[in-house]
Amino acid sequence: MIELFDPLKGERLRVLDETGEAAPGLDPGLPDAELRAIYERMLRTRTADAKALKLQRQGRLGTYPPSRGHEACQVGLASAMGRDDWFFPYFRDLGMYITLGYPLADYYHLWMGNEAGLRTPDGLNIYPIAIPVGSQIPQAVGAGLAAKYRKLRIAVVTTFGDGATSEGDFHEGLNFAGVFRTPNVFVCLNNQFAISVPRARQTAAATIAQKAVAYGFPGVQVDGNDVLAVYAAAREALANARSGQGPTLIEAYTYRMGDHTTSDDAARYRSKEEVQEWERRDPILRFRLYLGKKGLWDEAYEKTVQESAAEFVEKAVAEAEARPAATPEDLFTYTYAAMPPELEAQLAELKAFLGEGRR
Amino acid sequence: MIMTMVQAINQALAQEMERDDRIIVLGQDVGRDGGVFRTTEGLFDRFGPERVMDTPLSESAIVGASIGMTALGLRPVPEVQFMGFIYPAFNQIVSHVARLRNRTRGRFTVPLTIRTPYGAGVKALEHHSESTEALFCQIPGLTVVVPSSPYDAKGLLIASLRSDDPVIFLEPTKLYRAEKQEVPEEPYEVPLRRAAVVREGKDLTIIAWGAMIPVARQAAAAAQAEGIGAEIVDLRTLSPMDRETFVASVRKTGRALVVHEAPKTCGLGAEIAATIGESALLSLDAPVLRVTGQDITVPLPKSEDLYYPGPERILRAIRRLMEY
Numbered sequence: 001m002i003e004l005f006d007p008l009k010g011e012r013l014r015v016l017d018e019t020g021e022a023a024p025g026l027d028p029g030l031p032d033a034e035l036r037a038i039y040e041r042m043l044r045t046r047t048a049d050a051k052a053l054k055l056q057r058q059g060r061l062g063t064y065p066p067s068r069g070h071e072a073c074q075v076g077l078a079s080a081m082g083r084d085d086w087f088f089p090y091f092r093d094l095g096m097y098i099t100l101g102y103p104l105a106d107y108y109h110l111w112m113g114n115e116a117g118l119r120t121p122d123g124l125n126i127y128p129i130a131i132p133v134g135s136q137i138p139q140a141v142g143a144g145l146a147a148k149y150r151k152l153r154i155a156v157v158t159t160f161g162d163g164a165t166s167e168g169d170f171h172e173g174l175n176f177a178g179v180f181r182t183p184n185v186f187v188c189l190n191n192q193f194a195i196s197v198p199r200a201r202q203t204a205a206a207t208i209a210q211k212a213v214a215y216g217f218p219g220v221q222v223d224g225n226d227v228l229a230v231y232a233a234a235r236e237a238l239a240n241a242r243s244g245q246g247p248t249l250i251e252a253y254t255y256r257m258g259d260h261t262t263s264d265d266a267a268r269y270r271s272k273e274e275v276q277e278w279e280r281r282d283p284i285l286r287f288r289l290y291l292g293k294k295g296l297w298d299e300a301y302e303k304t305v306q307e308s309a310a311e312f313v314e315k316a317v318a319e320a321e322a323r324p325a326a327t328p329e330d331l332f333t334y335t336y337a338a339m340p341p342e343l344e345a346q347l348a349e350l351k352a353f354l355g356e357g358r359r
Numbered sequence: 360m361i362m363t364m365v366q367a368i369n370q371a372l373a374q375e376m377e378r379d380d381r382i383i384v385l386g387q388d389v390g391r392d393g394g395v396f397r398t399t400e401g402l403f404d405r406f407g408p409e410r411v412m413d414t415p416l417s418e419s420a421i422v423g424a425s426i427g428m429t430a431l432g433l434r435p436v437p438e439v440q441f442m443g444f445i446y447p448a449f450n451q452i453v454s455h456v457a458r459l460r461n462r463t464r465g466r467f468t469v470p471l472t473i474r475t476p477y478g479a480g481v482k483a484l485e486h487h488s489e490s491t492e493a494l495f496c497q498i499p500g501l502t503v504v505v506p507s508s509p510y511d512a513k514g515l516l517i518a519s520l521r522s523d524d525p526v527i528f529l530e531p532t533k534l535y536r537a538e539k540q541e542v543p544e545e546p547y548e549v550p551l552r553r554a555a556v557v558r559e560g561k562d563l564t565i566i567a568w569g570a571m572i573p574v575a576r577q578a579a580a581a582a583q584a585e586g587i588g589a590e591i592v593d594l595r596t597l598s599p600m601d602r603e604t605f606v607a608s609v610r611k612t613g614r615a616l617v618v619h620e621a622p623k624t625c626g627l628g629a630e631i632a633a634t635i636g637e638s639a640l641l642s643l644d645a646p647v648l649r650v651t652g653q654d655i656t657v658p659l660p661k662s663e664d665l666y667y668p669g670p671e672r673i674l675r676a677i678r679r680l681m682e683y
């Protein structure tokens with residue numbers, strides 16, 4: 001299906017229109033239970049995101065990059081992944097984490113300013129969030145190379161923003177992937193901004209998807225506010241990766257509904273009208289309309305899902321806030337496999353100092 | 360006018376851009392948004408998109424392109440959004456910015472000023488709190504400057520913009536809005552390569568810079584209450600270093616303490632201590648001590664205070680020095 005949508009011709013894969021009507025022949029045909037599970041993950045993501053913003057305002061969580069508007073990209077992509085696949089995230093990926101089963105309490109704990117939240121639970125193939133923009137991309141390619149070497153039939157997924165496509169790491173990583181035909185799925189969440197800098201300032205190319213052409217593998221642009229389009233493209237790209245057919249670049253065309261982070265004020269560089277325009281294309285609303293048409297959604301169901309999302313989120317907050325802060329040992333122990341004497345001395349001194357009750 | 364360091368930097372940029380049309384500001388979010396810390400606020404409206412360029416998210420190209428601009432006589436002021444994101448440009452800085460004068464026997468020089476916020480103390484995200492100034496100080500050809508007050512920020516930045524050598528201008532995020540100070544309206548230079556004695560004292564010398572200066576002042580005030588007079592030398596230009604000023608101070612006081620937020624090992628404290636050993640050994644009444652960041656990855660916000668040298672840690676070292 002991917003090859004039917006040529007980014008060089010300005011074609012974009014979209015399954016659902018804004019009224020939630022599915023295009024004939026493009027609906028990935030998911031079972032009802034999975035459709036509802038996707039909806040529930042999207043709602044959980046939005047609820048958890050709103051909660052993070054609230055906690056930040058109350059001083060209970062640090063600087064935070066909100067995900068609102070990206071629920072279809074994140075949940076659509078992660079829902080298509082398998083348990084053995086690997087994921088190299090960026091910093092705006094809440095729905096990926098929720099869908100892949102990363103404990104929300106850990107995620108909150110991290111954004112509350114604790115490194116323990118970055119420790120991926122055993123059994124999950126998720127690398128830690130990369131904050132230096134684009135730096136995770138070559139790493140994902142390396143994991144792809146290793147999967148090939150180990151003859152594993154898995155895919156390695158990495159996400160990044162439109163801004164990241166301007167970094168050398170993006171170009172070097174995708175070039176590597178093309179040369180070695182690695183089992184990678186590169187997913188660009190093109191949300192039209194890198195902080196204040198608009199997408200047009202990142203590239204003179206008409207699409208980001210078309211950049212794949214130059215690296216010798218397929219690229220496709222999908223409607224990033226259409227969870228079924230993201231799912232369909234991801235499922236096919238993942239299958240291609242696992243079966244040795246090489247990498248794919250997916251550009252999810254979407255919009256960052258919130259500020260870049262809680263330190264940003266997007267009103268300085270974009271208009272209310274533009275934001276309102278995108279509000280109408282809300283990914284959750286669109287999918288809800290689709291579910292409604294299929295008889296899978298009604299008010300009672302919505303209420304249950306909302307309540308369960310709220311409960312899920314509150315539990316995670318309580319758990320995260322109950323965790324102890326890092327001890328001096330926690331901060332020193334993981335610097336090396338074995339602590340060098342100088343570090344031992346510094347740790348001892350710090351502890352003695354804290355023992356005196358002072359900083 | 361009374362202003363913050365952000366305003367002082369902004370005014371220095373505006374005044375120099377007015378005076379010298381070779382100056383071009385470029386970087387991420389420096390234009391319409393006025394910079395994530397607002398240091399370039401208003402410049403886009405005043406000087407236009409050709410002189411205040413919102414660039415793609417490409418540190419290597421921001422610095423690399425700035426080098427190319429200097430070839431045709433411009434004086435670019437690239438901004439790297441945080442020091443933690445300067446590394447994609449490290450190749451351009453180390454392999455070219457620092458060396459072009461030497462490689463071309465003076466035919467090509469690189470009069471650019473790379474501005475970047477740095478340092479801990481504002482509870483920022485990962486990679487936003489490191490102080491890796493020593494990495495740059497080890498590269499011959501670079502001038503590394505750190506202001507500790509609004510007044511110095513304006514004067515040092517103007518001197519940097521007028522310098523014919525490339526300058527890495529590190530702006531302590533903690534100080535951006537911490538303190539307001541009277542800053543003269545007219546342009547002025549605070550000379551590069553010149554340290555300043557910012558507090559006089561007879562018993563020991565504290566050598567520090569940037570965000571550690573106010574912390575050292577707090578410690579010095581506490582020491583004063585115990586009858587100990589601490590002199591504070593603000594290095595201001597870290598490289599090439601003004602050794603004479605702190606050596607003269609240590610010769611007077613006989614005791615030296617270096618304070619920096621960077622890790623201890625191979626930090627500038629080592630260079631300073633070695634210089635004191637070479638030049639003032641016989642004046643010393645005690646070993647040179649260091650109060651620094653730990654030799655660990657800078658912790659995330661919840662634990663940041665365990666890393667960052669505070670007045671109490673400095674006071675403790677002062678007492679230890681006085682015990683000799």
Ligand SMILES: Cc1ncc(C[n+]2csc(CCOP(=O)(O)OP(=O)(O)O)c2C)c(N)n1
Pocket residue numbers: 092131132133134160161162163164165189191193194195256260387416418440441444447
């Ligand atoms: C190498 C690097 N440079 C600069 C930054 C500061 N920064 C953080 S996010 C960001 C914009 C990222 O934009 P994009 O890639 O489009 O992702 P989005 O935030 O829109 O999801 C910038 C400039 C950084 N984190 N890393």
Ligand SMILES: [Mg+2]
Pocket residue numbers: 161162163189190191192193194195
């Ligand atoms: Mg973006």
